[in-house]
Amino acid sequence: MERNDRAREDTPAPGDIRDLISQNVLESIPIGLLLVDRTGSITVANPAAVAILGFPASELEGKGFGQLFFENDANRLFNQIIVDIIHNEVVGLRREAPYVTPAGETLHLSLVGSFLRYMSEIAGVVLIIQDNTGLFAAQRRENELLREKNRIQEDKIRALDTLARSVAHQIRNPTLAIGGFAARLDTLLRKHGIESDYPGIILEEAARLEGIVKAVNKMSRIPSIVPEPTRLGDILDAARGKTDARAAGSAKKVRWDMEIADVQVLADPELLTMAFEEIFSNSVDFSPSPGVDIAVKASTAEGWAQILVEDLGPGVADEHRPYVFDPFFSTRPDGSGMGLALAREVIVEHGGNIALRESTVGGTTVAVTLPVPPPSR
Template identity: 35%
Template sequence: MTSFNSIIIENIIESLDVGLMVLSHEGKIIYLNKAVCEILGLNREEHLGFGWGELFITDEISNAEFNQVVLDVIMEQSIGLKHVVPFRPKGYVCLKRLSITSSFLTENETDIGMVFLFEDITEIYNAEQREKKILSRNVELQKERIEGLDSLAQAVAHQVLNPTTVIGGMANIISRKLPEGDPLKRDVQIITEEALKLEGLVAAVRTYSEIPKPQPVEVHVRDFFIEAGINANRILSRIGEAIELRLDCSVDTMMVGKSLFMTAVVELLLNASNFTPEKVTDVHVKVESIFKKVVIRIIDHGMGIAEPYLGHVLDPFFSTKAKGVGMGLSRVKKIIFEHHGKLTVESPGPGKGTTVTIELPCPENNCCGADV
C-alpha cells in the first residue's frame, strides 16, 4: 500500500503545472518534476545530484536575483517565502518571470532539505506591464485634457467677463433712464437677465479652473459624511428641502484633502436632492474597501438618468436643468481626479435612481483595513 500511495503522489506531482525542486540540506538537487525542468531548462537525468551553486551560479551577473532567493531561504530560515524574480534559462534569449515559493523539509524538528515551487508567470507579468502602460497613458491623456480645459476656462473667464459686465451695466443704465411704462423696459430687462446668466457661467468656469491640488489628511469616514450631510442640509433648508443620509461604512479612515473632498461630496448630495421630486431625499452612502481601493457609492432613488444623457453628465456645460450651468459634476470629477481617483455615474433609467461611485487609492499603510 505504501508503494501504491507513493505512485499516486508521484503521478500527481508530475502532472502539476507548477515546478517542484527539492534540495538536500547540503544544497544538492534530489528531486525535479517535469514542470520545473521545462521552466528552468533542466534535464532531470543529467542534473539530479548537482549542487545548486555549480548549476546556477556561473558568474556574479547571470540570474543574480534568482540565486539570491536560495541564499535568503538559507539565511532567514523562513517558511513560505515568496519572490517574483527574472530568470533566463541557459540558451534562452528572453527573460522569464518566475514566482518562487520556498519552504523546508523537517524531520524530528530538524531541517533535512529545502523545497521550491516555481511558477512561470511571464505572460501574466507582461500583461500587467502592458495594462500599467495603458493606464498610465490614459492618466496622462486625462491630465492633458483637464489642463487644456483649465486653459480654456481661464481664457473664457477673462475674455467673457469684461464685456458681460459692461453689457449688464449699460442695460441697467438704460433701464433707469427709460420712463415707467415704456415697452423697451421689458426688453432691456431681458438683456440684464441674460448678462447675469453669463456672469454666473463665467463664475462657474473660473471656480472650475481654480480648483487647487488637495493636501491629503486622515479623516474619519463616518464623521466626514455626517458633516457633509449637515452642510448639504444647511443649503437645502433655504428652499425647504432636506436629505436623510443613511451611512453604511466598513472603512474607518481615508486620506483626502478634507475641504476639497467635502465640496465634491456636498455637490453630489445636492445633485441627488435636485433630481428627486420629494422634499426629503433618501440617500444611501456606502463606503467599503475593495482590492486596495476605498469605494464610495452615493445612491439615491430619484428621477434617474435617461440612456441618451448618461454618457454626458460629467461633461462640462452639460445640464438638463433650465437654469443649470452644467459645471457641478465636472468640478466633482476634477476634484476626484486630483485625488488620483475615479468617478462614475450609473442609472438604470428614468425613475430608477442614480448611483455615483468614487474610487480612491488606499494608502500604503492600508488604512481601510482588509480587502473584500
Template identity: 30%
Template sequence: GACLVLPRAGVVALAAAGSLLYAGIVVARTVLPLTALLEPLGETTALEVLTMFLNAGTFLVVALVAGGLAERDRAARHELERHRRDLRDLEAFKAVVLNSVGAGLLVLDPEHRVTALNRAGEAITGWRAADAIGRPARALWGEGVPVAAIEAALAAHPTTPTRCETTLTRPDGTRVPVRLAFSALRAGDGRPLGLVAVCEDLSEIRAMEDRVRQADRLATLGRMAANIAHEIRNPLASLTGAIEALARPAATGEDRERLTQIVGRESERLNRIITNFLEYARPAPLVPETVDVAELVEDVLVLLEHRGLPPGLKLVRELPPALAWRADPQQLRQALWNLCLNAVEAMPGGGELRLAATVEGDVLRLTVSDTGEGIAAADLPHVFEPFFSTKPGGSGLGLALVERIVRDHGGEVALRSLPGAGTTVTLTLPARHG
C-alpha cells in the same frame, strides 16, 4: 551466487549437476576405491547413502528457492527501473507543460511553500525557480494575498477558482500589479495537496487603462473647452450690456440698481463656471483627514443660508451627533455644496431640503434630497456628463464634479428622481485607513 547471474532454469540445472557429481563421488569411493590417492574408508553404510540423497535433495530445493527469489528480485529491479524511467518522463512532461503555459504558474504545498514555478512565473515574480522552491509563498508576493481566506473559499466551492489582485515586489525592488487565480490541488482520494496559482501580469493592462483614461480626459477637455467658451459668452454678453448701460448718463438710480444686480449675478455665474471647470479639469490630490461629518454639513448649510434661500424652503438635518470619517474636507464640502445648490435651484417656490448621514458597516452614506421639480427619465443617464444641464444657464459641471470627487474617494454616487416628486442623491464613501 549463481542465482544472481543465471536464470532460474540454469540454477536448477547447475544444482542437479552438482548433486549428481556428489552422488558419483560417494558411489566411486565404495565401488572403485582410489587407493592410490585416498585412504580406504571402508564400506559405505546405508546411513551414508541416505545422507547422500538428503544432501542432494536439499541442494536442489535450495537451488529452486534461491532461483525463484533471484528471479523475483530481478523482476522487482526491472519494475523499479521502469517506474523510475516513467517518473523521469513524467517530470520532463510536466516541465514542458508548465513552461509552455504563457501565464505564471505557482504550485504550493499544504504549508504554502512553493513546490513548482514555471518560466513565465519566474519572469513575473523575478525569482528563479531554484531559489523560490521551498520558500513560503509570501516571500514571492508579500502579505497582500489572504491565502487562508482563499483556502476557505475553495473548501466551500472546490470547483470555482478564487481570484485576487495584488502588487508584488520583485527582488530588484520593482513593483508589478498581478492577478492571481487559485485552484485546489487534491489527490485521487480527495486529500488536499496544496494550491495551484495562475499569475497574470497586469502591467500592460494598467498602462493601457491609463492611456485610455488619458485619451478620455483629453477628449473631455476638448469638449469642455468648446463648451466653456459657449458658456462664458452668455454671461459676458450680459455683463457687457449692463456695463454699457451703466455708463450712459441717462441711466436712472433704479436702472443702475437693477443693472448692478445683473453685473453681480453674471459675475457670480462666470466665477462658478470657471471654478467648476478648473476643479474638474485639474483635480487636486486627496488630502484625507478625520472629519466631523455633522460639522462639515452644517458649514455647507450656513453658507447656503447666507447666500439666500427662496421663501418657504425648509432645511432638515438628520445627522448623528458624533460621526468622524476620513475624507478630504475641502472636496467633500464642494460636493455637498454643489448638490445643495442644485436642490435649492430646483425649488424656486420653496420645499424641503433634507441632508442625512448614516454608517453601514465600513461605509458612510450621505443623502441629499429635495422636493423640487425632479429630472425627466430621458435625462437621468446623462446627468453626470460634463456640461449636461437641465437648467437654463446651468454650467453642467456640478454633478460631474460631484461624481469625480466621490470616485476619487473610492466611492459611488446614486441618483433617483421623478418629475414633480423631487430628487435624491446618495454618496457612498468607504472607510479609509492611514
C-alpha cells in the same frame, strides 16, 4: 510453455511500471523540477528545468547547487529560496525571482519549494520552477501602456482646463460690455419715453451668461484634493450652514431632518463641503415654495459611507435623469447646469460615487457613497 515463461520474463514488475510512469511524467511536464539532496547535490533535473536554467543536463545532475548558482551574485534572490527552505524547514514556499542564465539572459521565474524529511533525517529540497518571463513582459507592457494612457488623459484634462479658462476669460469681458450697454440703452429709451422689453431681456441673458462663465471658472479651478481624516458630520453641517445662507438670499428657508452616524471619511473638507452645498442648494433652487424640506441620512456599510439627500420638490422627469450630472444641463431658464456636475467631479476625485435614486417621499433622492478609511491599529 517456454513461450509463456518468456512472456512472463518480459512483463515489467509493478515497481518497474511505477518508475517508468514517474520518469515519463518528469520528462514530459513543461514545468521544471529540481531535487537537491541533503548534501546540496542536484539528484534530479527534468528536461524543463534543464531548458529553463540553461545548463546542459550533464552539468546539473550530481553537481552541487551552491557550486552552480551561488557564484553568480545576480541570482541571489533565486538562491535565497533554497537557503530559506532549509533554514526554516518550509513546505510550499512561493517566490518570484529574476534569474540570469549562463548565456546572460534574464528570466522571471516563479518558484515553489518544499523541505523534505524522511523519518527524522533531512532528505533534501524539491524545487518547482516555472518560466513566467513572457507573462511578466506582457504585464510590464500593459502597465506601461496604462501609464501612457493615464498621462495622455491627464494632458487632455489639463488642456481642457486651460481651454475652459481661456474661453471663460474671453467671454466675460464682452458679456460685461453687453450688460452695461443694455442698461444704458434702457435708460435712454426711458428718457425719451419709449417702452421696450428688449433691454431687460438683454440684461437677463447677459447675467445668465455671466453666471455660466463663473460656473465654468469654478469647475476648471477645482484644486487637487488634500485628503485628511474628517468627521462626515462636520462636513455636512458646514454645507448646511452655507445652504441656509444661499436660501435666505432667495427668500427661502430650509427645514432640515438630519440623521448622521459618527463616521470619519478621508476627505478634503473644503472641497467636499462645496460638493454637498451644491447638492443641497439644488433642492433649494427647484423648490416651488419658500419652505424647503431636506432630509439627510448618513450611515456606513462594508467600508463605505452612504449619504442620502431627499427633498420634497418636484422630482426629476424620467427623460432628464440620465443628464442631471452633465455640465450645462439644466431645466431652469436661469440655471447654468454646473452645480451637480461640480459635485460629481469632487466626489469622484474622492473615490466615491453619486447617483439619483427613486424617491420614497415624492421628490428627489441623491445617493452619495464615499470610502471610509480602514481603522487604525
